[in-house]
Each structure stands twice: as C-alpha cells, then as structure tokens.
Amino acid sequence: EPEVTQTPSHQVTQMGQEVILRCVPISNHLYFYWYRQILGQKVEFLVSFYNNEISEKSEIFDDQFSVERPDGSNFTLKIRSTKLEDSAMYFCASSHPRQGLYEKLFFGSGTQLSVL
Amino acid sequence: SQQGEEDPQALSIQEGENATMNCSYKTSINNLQWYRQNSGRGLVHLILIRSNEREKHSGRLRVTLDTSKKSSSLLITASRAADTASYFCATDGGGNDMRFGAGTRLTVKP
Numbered sequence: 001e002p003e004v005t006q007t008p009s010h011q012v013t014q015m016g017q018e019v020i021l022r023c024v025p026i027s028n029h030l031y032f033y034w035y036r037q038i039l040g041q042k043v044e045f046l047v048s049f050y051n052n053e054i055s056e057k058s059e060i061f062d063d064q065f066s067v068e069r070p071d072g073s074n075f076t077l078k079i080r081s082t083k084l085e086d087s088a089m090y091f092c093a094s095s096h097p098r099q100g101l102y103e104k105l106f107f108g109s110g111t112q113l114s115v116l
Numbered sequence: 117s118q119q120g121e122e123d124p125q126a127l128s129i130q131e132g133e134n135a136t137m138n139c140s141y142k143t144s145i146n147n148l149q150w151y152r153q154n155s156g157r158g159l160v161h162l163i164l165i166r167s168n169e170r171e172k173h174s175g176r177l178r179v180t181l182d183t184s185k186k187s188s189s190l191l192i193t194a195s196r197a198a199d200t201a202s203y204f205c206a207t208d209g210g211g212n213d214m215r216f217g218a219g220t221r222l223t224v225k226p
Contacts, residue, residue: 004158035216043159043204043216056213091158102214103147107158
C-alpha cells in the first residue's frame with residue numbers, strides 16, 4: 001500500500017539553527033499538509049498546500065516557517081530559526097484529489113524534532 | 117475554537133467489550149472524521165461522515181453524527197487488544213482547515 005514517507009525520523013538541532021523536514025507524499029495525491037504534536041498534547045494544524053501554494057495556515061505557522069514542493073515528489077517544511085518550543089513530532093500528510101481538501105488524510109510516521 | 121473535543125480522555129475496557137467515544141464541536145462543519153494513532157506513530161484515517169449523514173459503519177466501527185447537538189460518537193464493537201490506541205475526531209470548520217481534538221486514549225485489556 002502506498003505511504004507517506006518522512007525523513008529523518010529524528011532531528012536534533014541547536015536553538016537558532018535552520019531545519020528542513022522532508023516528506024514524500026503519495027504519488028497521485030495533490031493536497032499536502034503539515035501538522036505537529038508536542039509530546040502528550042493534541043495534534044495541531046500548521047499548513048495546507050495545493051497547486052504550489054499555501055491554501056491555509058494556522059497561527060502557529062509564522063514567518064519562521066515555510067513550505068516548498070521543490071520537485072514532483074518532495075514536500076518540505078523549513079523552520080528558519082528554531083526555538084525550544086518548536087520541539088515536537090512533525091507529521092506530513094497528503095490526500096487524493098478524489099477527496100476534498102482536508103478529507104481522508106494519509107499521514108507519515110513523523111519526524112521528532114528536538115531543539116536544544 | 118474549531119476543533120472537536122473528545123470524551124472521555126481515557127477509557128479502559130476488557131477485550132470483547134464495546135468502546136464508545138464522543139466528540140463535541142462548536143462551529144458548523146462539512147464533515148467530521150475519526151482517526152486513530154498508535155503510540156508514537158502517524159494518524160490513520162478511520163471514517164468520514166458528512167454533515168448530511170447521521171450514521172455510518174465500517175467493519176466494527178459505527179459513527180453517528182448529530183449536527184443539532186454538534187456531537188459525534190465512535191463505537192468500536194467487540195474490541196480487541198490491538199484496538200489499543202488514541203482516537204481523535206477532526207472537524208473541518210466549514211472547509212477552512214482540519215483540526216483535531218485532544219483524543220481519547222483507549223486501552224483494551226486482553
């Protein structure tokens with residue numbers, strides 16, 4: 001069964017450093033998403049992306065965050081200058097155009113980001 | 117706030133029993149979805165129910181939606197130890213985004 005792939009599974013960085021989290025969505029999906037989950041807390045929406053542009057973003061997704069689909073397969077989340085509070089599990093997701101936006105999302109296994 | 121809120125926060129049952137989890141939300145929705153998360157893993161979509169539907173089944177799962185009460189329930193029948201996971205409802209807030217509640221942690225004891 002096709003799946004969303006995220007790399008790395010665990011990323012450790014120093015506060016103030018830039019990180020790029022990588023995702024390979026399912027190949028025939030056209031809607032892409034990033035969510036994050038701080039340990040023991042709820043899964044939080046960050047951003048949705050369609051047709052090479054951001055569809056929606058949450059209040060968490062400030063100027064320090066950006067997303068990109070640099071080629072036909074990858075979808076990345078960049079945090080320009082990481083803060084301690086950015087430490088979380090980051091989930092990439094995608095969905096098929098047969099579904100509507102935000103319907104039946106397929107999630108990757110996540111990247112655990114630890115900011116020291 | 118647009119996201120659903122599940123209750124109970126935690127539920128512990130014996131294998132073979134039914135598990136019922138509830139979700140309440142505040143704004144109008146186009147659809148409501150239930151997802152499952154095994155510890156430390158990504159979420160898995162279980163079922164989607166649209167605002168004009170009242171009940172939906174998928175295997176051992178039964179979801180109801182009451183838009184007048186802004187609530188939904190997820191019933192897992194004949195639970196198994198492998199059903200142990202966190203269960204989240206997600207609402208689309210009328211199509212603007214999709215937000216999750218805090219989840220119900222289900223433990224099924226063998």
